[in-house]
Structure formats: C-alpha cells, structure tokens
Amino acid sequence: MPQDQNKIRVAEAALNYIEEDSVLGVGTGSTVNHLIDAIARERVRLDAAVSSSEESTRRLKERGIAVTDLNSAGQLSVYIDGADETDAHLRLIKGGGGALTREKIIAAASTQFVCIVDESKVVDVLGSFPLPVEVVPMARSYVARQLVGLGGRPEWRADFTTDNGNAILDVYNLDITDPVTLESTINQIAGVVTVGLFARRPADVLLIASDGGVKTKRR
Numbered sequence: 492m493p494q495d496q497n498k499i500r501v502a503e504a505a506l507n508y509i510e511e512d513s514v515l516g517v518g519t520g521s522t523v524n525h526l527i528d529a530i531a532r533e534r535v536r537l538d539a540a541v542s543s544s545e546e547s548t549r550r551l552k553e554r555g556i557a558v559t560d561l562n563s564a565g566q567l568s569v570y571i572d573g574a575d576e577t578d579a580h581l582r583l584i585k586g587g588g589g590a591l592t593r594e595k596i597i598a599a600a601s602t603q604f605v606c607i608v609d610e611s612k613v614v615d616v617l618g619s620f621p622l623p624v625e626v627v628p629m630a631r632s633y634v635a636r637q638l639v640g641l642g643g644r645p646e647w648r649a650d651f652t653t654d655n656g657n658a659i660l661d662v663y664n665l666d667i668t669d670p671v672t673l674e675s676t677i678n679q680i681a682g683v684v685t686v687g688l689f690a691r692r693p694a695d696v697l698l699i700a701s702d703g704g705v706k707t708k709r710r
C-alpha cells in the first residue's frame with residue numbers, strides 16, 4: 492500500500508483518541524492534513540482546535556473547525572501530531588515541516604500526546620533524518636559552529652522562515668544515541684529557539700500504520 496494510504500489510515504485511527512466537545516491540539520504535516528480532513532468528514536464534534544502552524548490553521552478553518560489560542564485553552568487533554576522519525580521509546584524527531592516550536596509547546600501543554608506515523612518513520616536509533624533546529628536569525632552562524640562542535644553537519648534551510656520569523660538549521664550526522672542529553676545540550680546553545688528532538692517529552696501513544704493495519708504502542 493502506498494505511504495499516502497497508510498497516512499490516511501493512521502489519521503483515521505487517531506479519531507478514536509479525540510474527546511467530543513473538547514479542545515484538541517493539532518499538529519502539522521501531510522499526516523495531520525489527513526487527520527483534519529477526517530475530523531471534518533466524520534463530523535467529529537470539537538469545541539475548537541489549538542493549531543501548531545499557520546498551515547494547519549488555514550486547513551482547519553477551511554473545513555469549518557474553530558481555532559483557538561493556547562493561552563485561552565489552558566491544558567489540553569489530547570494533542571495529535573505526526574513525526575519524521577520515532578524510536579521504540581516513542582522519542583521523536585520532528586520539524587520536517589518547520590513547525591517544531593509550536594509543536595513542542597502544544598505537546599508540553601497536553602496530557603496525552605498521540606503520535607501518528609506510517610511504518611517508514613520507525614527507526615532503531617534516531618538521526619537518519621536530519622535534526623531540525625529553529626534559531627534566531629542573527630545567531631544562525633554561531634549556532635551552526637556549535638553544532639559542528641557536537642559532530643553535526645548543519646545546513647541552513649534557505650528560503651524558509653518559520654511561523655515565528657526564525658531560521659531552520661537541518662543537522663546531519665549527529666550521534667543521537669542519547670537523545671535526552673542531546674536535546675538539553677542543544678537547547679542550551681544561545682540563539683536556539685527549539686530543537687526538533689522530542690525526547691524529554693516523548694509521545695504517550697504511537698500509532699503506526701503499515702499494509703497490515705495500525706499498531707498501537709504506549710509508553
């Protein structure tokens with residue numbers, strides 16, 4: 492089954508985690524786009540969504556789903572989002588779509604983080620996918636040098652600005668055998684806004700779609 496079919500299938504499986512008449516945290520990316528479509532198609536009753544990107548906000552509104560601000564919503568019960576990679580401990584690399592900062596904020600403010608992926612995203616050790624790091628623009632070169640010092644090969648995602656007005660460095664070649672420590676180390680570099688490692692706050696539930704169906708893993 493093509494990857495896109497698995498993305499649709501896992502997005503539909505995630506509907507079971509949505510509490511009716513609640514405020515739902517909604518991530519970003521092609522898998523989440525299928526989730527938004529499924530919510531609209533199945534007429535899932537939501538009070539509103541808290542969105543992790545302008546792209547998702549646009550899609551939600553186009554489908555008649557109200558969007559509210561995290562400051563008004565308070566603690567969310569459920570956040571659903573995709574990932575670029577996941578390991579067996581539900582630790583993730585995110586930010587392929589550049590929305591990592593708002594995604595990390597919503598994950599932190601949510602009681603249950605449900606991550607939806609197709610099986611191609613599951614790895615033994617994180618790091619084949621380049622690690623996105625959002626940086627304040629004036630710190631881009633400085634942060635890049637620090638990342639080289641950590642053994643990485645940062646590449647500036649040219650022609651891309653995040654919803655927060657910042658730049659992204661995609662870092663290749665990092666050794667991510669200890670993602671919790673690396674997340675803290677990169678967080679400490681001046682000028683880093685967010686690192687796309689979700690290891691300190693991993694997913695709580697992981698739904699993995701393959702041709703054989705959707706598997707569920709819990710932390």
Ligand code: 5RP
Binds near residue numbers: 575584594
């Ligand atoms: C965006 C993300 C996405 O969750 C990640 O890139 C996965 O995207 P897709 O569902 O399109 O494969 O982190 O910042």
